[in-house]
Amino acid sequence: MFNFKNINKILWVTAGFLVVTTVCSCQGNQGGQTDDAEVSLRDNPNFVIIFADDLGYGDLSSYGHPTIRTPYLDQMAHEGQKWTNFYVGASVCTPSRAALMTGRLPVRSGMASSEVRVLFPDSHNGLPQKEVTIAEQMKEAGYATAAIGKWHLGHKEEYLPTSHGFDSYFGIPYSNDMDNVVPFRSMGGYFEFWKSEERKDINTFNVPLMRDTEIVERPADQHTITKRYTEEAVKFINEKKDEPFFLYLAHNLPHVPLFASKEFEGTSPRGLYGDVVEEIDHSVGQVLDALKQNGLAENTIVVFTSDNGPWLIMNEEGGSAGLLRNGKGSTWEGGMREPCIFWAPGRIKPGIVADLGTTMDLFTTFSNMVNVPIPTDRVMDGVDLAPVLFEGQKSSRNDMFYYRGDKLYAARVGDYKAHYITQDPYGPDAVEHETPLLFNLSVDPSEKYDISKENPEIIAKINEAVKIHNDNMVKGPDQLKDRG
Template structure:
């Protein structure tokens, strides 16, 4: 009997011990489930910051090959994130490129590309149509606070400003920083001759307004300190909205000419004033990333850095560099539309170099889906979802890119190959050249577009012509919103 009691006691102890162990496991499971559930909303709704430079070339960052411009913060951002080497914008000049980013649609669809005027001007009548759905409006549907800081250039009238397109607030200039020039270009020998004059160094020559929401708060904008003040506004917004998901569209108006840097940066770069400006933008990026780390938001924020189009080469030393790419701003050669692009999200995006195709068109789709918002089905959206590439090391589903200049299709890229149907040098040189046999380049082997291989590859050309035919059959061009001025 005693032996039975001892065995029973031992068995009971073992059962209790097992039960206790499972209870502890259950408690730990409940704890971790509760912890995950507590964090789940923020992980599903990461903050999004898009930093968009103006006229920055593919070769203007040290991490993309520039030998004398020191972009240490962007280089660190690239080392900690994904550096994309085949990333494109929707157009080679300001207005249509910005429309492409914010709508996820080729700008020809929204009428934000024109054969008459390449961009909007201070006397333009129109802007981005209200019928277009912007990324800001999508993010608001997902419960995000939204802000636009910097250059807009999608319409300066109240009905076209950021606050009419899904942004809760706006602080910046409504168009390019060289507009509202009080010196007649005619008396200065024309626009491009003007940039050789000393007047270009005086902010009072450019009567561009600085706005808050729909009100002008400074005119002319003090451009020496504008990068610094944009950054301060961005940091203020981050801190004000850190308890809720937020979307910040931070669009610098530099290094577009005229070039101005603050006292701390002017005269400090071996690349001259252009280098001063780019290095101050790099410093601004560092301040944004530092603030995210300081507030603990770095683990729950996705930051993208890219540029609106290639460098304005005709500005000589006051313009940037496309590196090994051909041509620059205003052209459909690679230098006009392929841009540096860095995605950064510590712990979420694994560091690496991505050679797949991507585009600013894809930001609309990618971030809409991250925000849990459906892509509209009442219009053609040209963007694809880059999330599988960013977070799961998958292959990009973008397989082609269409290169428009104004309202005409000049070139197409399909996979590694690019065909040019029309070519034109930007701002100077001969008129449009139409190629009866399109020029063909393998961009993986020849990113500088030096070696036409069309004669040796008729089967590749046939495949590309099929892609163009399908594209043209489905293309519906929007009414020209840029033509009306005066």
């Protein structure tokens, strides 16, 4: 039997080498150069999106974590593109996932609410059928599609992945801390619960594991959930190797409660949180190996990122946003800027990319690559990242709009970000700024130094972008508020 503790030590040394070579290689490849003899991706490339839950900007060794060892993701970054200004559509689960699936800010589909931040097991609604998903775009192009892992866009049959363009589904339909059998009456009681020993028992969380529309296990054994998601992903790749496919692998972790398999539990210097992230890294390695073994690596676009920033209030059981300010639940950078790696060896031009990108851009980029038209009957928020990925060009994205619920809190244009409203992730009091706070994110990614007084012309420029944005904003009916 393999000794995973020793393997992890070996991989850690390897990771250190890879991080060094990644920096050297990427510094030499800014702008992206590849051999003229290389050919572009053939028609119908495969797509794999690997989506972590509550993983922070600083939680991978390739993004600066000193004790979490992620050699497979580090190698992925070395061979592909590591993006340093990549955003999600919201700072909490449900709206962020809606943004990825639809290529639209979640407020447009009603998947962002001023009353309830995410969907719950007693929620009535989910992602509306009228929304077009990235999976439906792939189906139109003749792709096999599969969703594995966390969904959190509605647990009723009409809202599940199989009703939104996916041929199959295997996973937990919402957050892994839901269906908690320990009652609590307030958020304070909820956070107090996380100090108890009951959080370590899988039976405390009566979450269902589903296959397509049927519950196959309850409570889900979360000790093995990452391992089983990975096995399902590898099986799908092996079965679909002779046809184009789109795989959405959305891990429930490292969202609390934290559980790791026996092979990884107790092996990370970072503790249980590190165990969980390192097992996800191992999962990434297995997925990439399956692609390589089937001869699919050069014809598959793999993207790794996360749904929002770290849940800092969970202390050592939450992650790190690195040098970014705050975390999950906030519109500070730590809440919505995520690690993101694109990989397709020999095709994607290796390098570190500081241009702007978002999960909403995946819808547009992938649709264009398979020649499926972008919907024209609604406002779309994605841009095509293919010129950056394959041609070394600049991203056409120059702005980012930060929503909390259905209200705009901040906006970025170029290097500059203006905060119109600030609020602690779970604090009750929002502060509206008569003169917005202003930060140069290239110089000050930690958002420490307000430069609004010295730069009224920059604020005026951002204000104009916000006005144009607001003039074109039609908010969808709130899909999250109805519960019970």
